[in-house]
Every structure is written in structure tokens, then in C-alpha cells.
Amino acid sequence: MFSLFKLAALFTSVVTLAAAETHTVVFDNRCGTGTPLLKVNGAILSTGGSFTMNGPLRSAIAYLDVGCGANGEGCTMVETTLVNPITPGSGSSTDITLIPPHSFSVTTGFGYFDGCDGAGADCTNANCGTAFHSSGDTGVQVACQTDNVNLAITFCD
Template identity: 45%
Template sequence: MASSILMLITAALLMKLVHAQETHYVSLVNNCGQGYPVLGGLYGEFYNASETSLFKGPAWGLIAYLQYTDNNGMHLAAFYARPMVLSLLDRKQRISVDITLVPPHEFSVTTGFGYYGGCDGSGLDCTSADCIEAKHDSSQGDRQIACTAPNVNLAITFCD
């Protein structure tokens, strides 16, 4: 009898833990008419960028860019957006994103990102290499736009 009650309590706790786990959706939209978006991970893994990617738990060190070939046959990567999802020690969740133009990254197409499912309306759009909100130097950590809403999602758009 006691073991049955213990099993029920354990099952209930496990269900609560699974239910409480953070999730984040990251979607890439290519409105450029050329190239393909790339979503890469911290350890060199790549995700299917033609579909919205689901991350169960933190998604550390993601990087997104548009891969394309220019008129001279050069393979280029457009404007980088670097989403980084963090789980803080106090169990609050935070997502922090920047658009970086730190060399070797350079501007080639308009790029933007926005949060949805929390912090709606927050994000950044850069339409030129002079985008002052973008990170132009590796010391500009203050250029990240953070959101503390739980389970927030991210949409990155090229040629927005």
C-alpha cells in the first residue's frame, strides 16, 4: 500500500517536472527570394531552418544567418542574428538576442527579429550597415535585447 502511494506521488512529481520544463520555438523566415536560412548550434549542429525548431530546455549559443550566392558566384552569409537562451540559477528564464556586425560578419540584407508568446513587440530590425542597435564591436554586450517571459519564442526574418 505504501509503495503504491509512493509510486503515485513519484509519478505526479515527474509529470509536474515535465510540464514545467521550458520550451522555445525559433523560426526563420526568408523573404529575400534567394538563399536559405541557417540555424546553427553551439556545438556545430544544424537545425532544419525550413521548419520552426522546438527547443525543450535551454538552447545555448544559437546563430542564424542567410546563406546565398551573389552575382559573382561568391558564397556569402548575410547578417547574423545570435539568439542565446539562458536559464538563470534562480529558475527564471531569459532569452537574449543581438544582431552582430562584428567582423568577419557584415551587412548584406535587411534582417530583424522579434519575440512572440511573450515580450510581443520587442525585437530589432536593421536595414543598413549603419544600424546603430547592432553589435559592431565584441565589447558591446549591451546591444542584446532580452526577454524574461517564460517559454518565449523567437522569429528571425531576412529581407523583412
């Protein structure tokens, strides 16, 4: 009986590990200056290295700190939520924002990988049509409905 209980516990652990949610954000800074930052609620998660979240990554911001404010003010900013979809349309969403107090600072782009490969956006100038300029520009959000999707953010490409 005891060994059957151990076997059941082991099986449950393996199933739980296999179903665990994880997301990684990687940076490629080609500018030769500045510090890539990934933040959630003001807390710095990364200063340019890869960051892996075991679970959903909600309401994260990323930008190349080239003299930006504490939350990317004055700079081009990427906003992202990486989450496994539990219902249709409830998965990951990422965008670039230039809504004031944010403004164009450096060419910035992002792309999903390990799911939704090829989906992303690039903003190469202050008037790019792939970024939020006002809150009504919802068409610039790039969604991904794949479990455990990852995100690459590139500056100055």
C-alpha cells in the same frame, strides 16, 4: 502502499512535465532566395523550418545563407541564447552582429513571442545602430526574462 507509490510517481511526472523548459525558433524568409540556417557549435539545427529545443538553447547563430561562410561569415547574423531565468537578469539574450568577418547581406530582424512580445531589433543597412559593429556595442543586446520565450527571425522585411 504500492498504489500510493504509483500516485506519487504520477504526480512527480506531471509536475516535471509542467515545469519543462522549451523554446522555439521560427523563420520568415521574404527574400525569395537563400536558406535560413540555425546552428549551435557548427551543427545545423534548422534549414528554415521551425525548431523547438526542449531545454535551453545556448549560443545559437542564425543567418540567411546567400553564399556565407560556414559560420555566417560575410552575412548579417543573429546570435541568441534562449534560457529560462534562474536569477534576475539571467534569461534570454539576442542580438544582430555585423562584427567582421560578418557584414551586412540582407535586412534581418528578430522578435520574441510568447513572452516579451514587441522586444526585438531590425537591421536594414550596413550602418544600422541596432547591430554589433564592435564588441563594445553591448547596448544592442535585447534581453527577455520570461520562461519559455520563443524567437521569430525575419529576412528581407
